[in-house]
Amino acid sequence: MAFFGLRLPDDLAARFDAMAASRGGRSALLRGLVDEALRTNADDVVVPAPRERTTGRVEVRLTPSDLALLDAAAEARGLKRTEWIVALLRRRLFGKAPPPRPDRAAIAQSWRELNRIGINLNQAVHALHAATMVDSGLDLAREAARVASFRDDVDKKLAALGQALKGDASYWDTPA
Structure with missing residues (x-):
């Protein structure tokens, strides 16, 4: 059986372990996630070409x-x-260049934050739907304000992430 190893930040690992505890542990949950990803997106799976070894050398003399x-x-x-x-x-x-190390960390953090906001937004929408029920004790105006606040957070994060990516790409662009 093949082995896959990965490193996660401690907080993410703790959250994953909490989820995995009720699903048979880390390995069982990971196997299920991989299986589900390959089953649901079988047509979208693109096997990347193996990375070429960098064997060519170029020497440049500089002052x-x-x-x-x-x-x-x-x-x-x-x-x-x-x-x-x-x-x-x-x-x-x-026409492509990897973001620098500090930007990679910032981009990854932004994606994590957007994911958390999306989860909260989904919960707020469910609460809004529940608030429309006859016997609901939820305050519909408060829940609508929460959704609007989440939407604003997502818009800000997406704009910041887009600027970071755009700025990185433009850094490498030079006149031909």
Whole structure:
């Protein structure tokens, strides 16, 4: 049987363990999630091509001042000198570049926050539906305000995430 290992932040692992406890443990829940993902999206599964080994070398000679500027630019993006050059080349050649390390963490955090907001929004919508029932004791105006607040939070997060991605992509764009 194949083994898959992954690292999770402690808070996410604790939440996953809490969910997994009632479903047979970590492994059982993970197997079920993988099985469900492959079953429900079987037509959408794209097997990526294996990553090519980087065996080619290019040597560039730079002046000490050019090298200092290169190092500063790479450090500002949280990259090593070679990673910065490769990212720049790939952006020019293929139209894509990976976000720098600090941005990757911010983007991942934004996705987690959007997911939490989406869960809360879903709960609020369910509460709104329940509030329309005859015997409901819920305050419909309060629940509607909660939904509007969640919508505003999602809009702000999506705008910030879009700006981060747009800013990152434009960083690598240079005149041809």
